[in-house]
Amino acid sequence: MKLQDLFTGHSGFTTKTGAELPDLDIKGLSSDARKVEPGFLFIAIKGSKADGHDFIVDAIGRGAVALVVQDGARVPDSFSGPVIISAEIRLLVDRLASRFWGDPSQKMFCVGVTGTNGKTSTTYLVETVLNAGHLPCGVIGTVNHHLGDKVWPSDMTTPDPIFLQKRLKEFQEDGAQAAALEVSSHALDQARADSVNFDVAVFTNLTRDHLDYHQDMESYFAAKQRLFLDLLHGTLKPKPRAIVNIGDEWGRKLRISDRAALWTYGASDADFRHQIIASEFTGTVFHVECPFGALDIDFPMPGDHNVQNAVAALAVGLAAGLDLEQAASALSKFHGVPGRLQAVPNMTGLHVFVDYAHSPDALENVLLTLRNIREGMGSPARIWVIFGCGGDRDRGKRPEMGRIAESLADQVVVTSDNPRTEDPNAIIADILGGLQQKTKAHSIVDRSAAIHFAIENAIPGDVILIAGKGHEDYQVVGTEKRPFRDAEVADTALRARGNS
Structure with a gap:
């Protein structure tokens, strides 16, 4: 050029x-x-x-x-x-x-998803729904970039604009008719996605995270709001739409461009309303009502937070022109997301899950999900949580996550999670500062040893949540990235227990 x-x-x-x-x-x-x-x-x-x-x-x-x-x-x-x-x-x-790169987003149905939690799951759900509507959909986000069986690695949630536009062009050339993008607050603050012409923007929620960058919640919210005020206003698409979770207090405050139509979800007075009928560790049956009708969906993911993500994806599908039954059927066939309440199969009688929950709200949501399922089943099982907090990041959330773990889990194991250049023991001490009874927690700096400890000491029926890293295949110690995957370590520990 x-x-x-x-x-x-x-x-x-x-x-x-x-x-x-x-x-x-x-x-x-x-x-x-x-x-x-x-x-x-x-x-x-x-x-x-x-x-x-x-x-x-x-x-x-x-x-x-x-x-x-x-x-x-x-x-x-x-x-x-x-x-x-x-x-x-x-x-x-x-x-x-x-x-x-030829303005590739103009030639595809583009969906931007922002929020503290749920971005990855929602983009994967949107992909599933749009694929069912014969709109081959590429995904750009935290886990990877992919279109069908073609997968590229990802080193940040939303890449820089040069890389982002190049990837959208590659999607287009490979036959994509749609793209679902995770749009982070950093990306919005740094104008990485301003030239993406979005058809739909989704707001999942806003809770404490990234305050090492944004300094306060108002600044964090202002960055998120840019997607709905600035980017939807500037899009070249003729009928942009915002899909907003008003069950979240920040969602109710969110302002959108006067060019954009609005659908809401997540609350009893929303356009899309849901009610959980039954929930197990393997999935949820829920009822949804919306302007297009009402039906029940057998959704293969547990937890109300996952159901909310599914409802958002359902709304995206309807905005793209699918009918309600077609979109609902796609959700019932969803295959899950790596590292998002990912079950680790085993024959020991333990329920072991790996999840990316690394913010206070995310940890609380996942632990509440597991507690509610346990109580609904009338099970006496204990809930274990293994987690840490990232080094060189927001220190203020550490005691808050400790408090949440103590209040919602029966056994707490505090360990390392990408300590980076901080002393892991100092990070653990910050977390323990939020506990009322510090003796309730087991402090094990080595993350592999912490996972083995929980699996070795749990009894059949117990639920073990390994939180914080999810899909990540590394542990950052100092400035070094060391290979590490929670699910693999858990599998090794489970096999050792099964053979003992």
């Missing part, structure tokens, strides 16, 4: 020399100097951890023929190519990426 064509119609930039942009071929875009190839446009962004301006020389050495920067003085005088300067560089690069 020609450099002039790439920038045509955009504003918020100048050239360093004041000259017009030359007729220059651009072969690719990158904000990572390590990925620059000959003919690329390099974008230097000042981030919270790294400054792209520090890598301009490296990018030029790798073949960058043009630069977009925030600080023109940081460009070496020896560089003879065009230098574009922008104070709103994140917004600009987002638009450039969409233009470079």
Whole structure:
């Protein structure tokens, strides 16, 4: 693409020399100097951890023929190519990426899901529903990026705009007619998805998390609200729709663009209302009523929080043109999500689950789900929870999660969960600060040993929740990523118990 064509119609930039942009071929875009190839446009962004301006020389050495920067003085005088300067560089690069890759989101039914909890499950559920409606759907999110059997790894919930638009283009070329995206608060704050033309935006909930970045809940909420105020307002889709959980206090406060239609769920006065009929460890039967009718759904996931995600996906399907029975039938065939109340099969009589719950609300929801099922079955089984809190992250949630674990579990095992550069013992001490009876908790720094301890000491019928990491296949200690997967460790411990 020609450099002039790439920038045509955009504003918020100048050239360093004041000259017009030359007729220059651009072969690719990158904000990572390590990925620059000959003919690329390099974008230097000042981030919270790294400054792209520090890598301009490296990018030029790798073949960058043009630069977009925030600080023109940081460009070496020896560089003879065009230098574009922008104070709103994140917004600009987002638009450039969409233009470079041919605005792929305009050609697909695009769904953005945001919220503290439930983003991953909801996007997987949306995928299931839209696939059933003959709208092949790609997914971009925390676990991975995938379209059908084709899977790409993911290293963040919402990728940078260059990578995001490229992935959407790949989806489109591979036959996708829809895409479901997890849209994180970081991404919304950094304008990573502003040029995605969303048809539907879903708000699942808002609870304490990421306050190391956003500082307070109001700022966190403001970032989430951008999806509904700014992105739905700016979408090129003709009839955008917001689907909002008003069972959440922040959902009731959420403002949406006057361009967008609204459906609500999660409360008795919502457009989509549900009632649980029966719940077991293997799934839930629930009744749903909505403007399109009413029916019962046999849904193969336990817990009201999962049912709420299913209702949101049902609404997305109806917004996409499916009929109610078609969407409901798809939900009944759902295969689950890696690391989201994922059962670990075994012959020991234990009910072992791995879940990504790493915020206070998520931990509370999952533990309440397991308690309610246990009580509904009249079981005397104990509930165990194994969890920790991430290092170099919001310390304020640690005692809160300790309090929740103590109040809802019978046996608490506090351990490590990506301690990063913090002392794991200090993190555990912060968690224990929320317990009234610290002697109730077992403190085991080594996560593998903690899982083995619980499985070795549980009795048949007990429920064990291994929380915090879910699908993750690593443990971050210091700055090192070490291979680690909760489900595999649990399986090893269960096999050892079964053979003892």
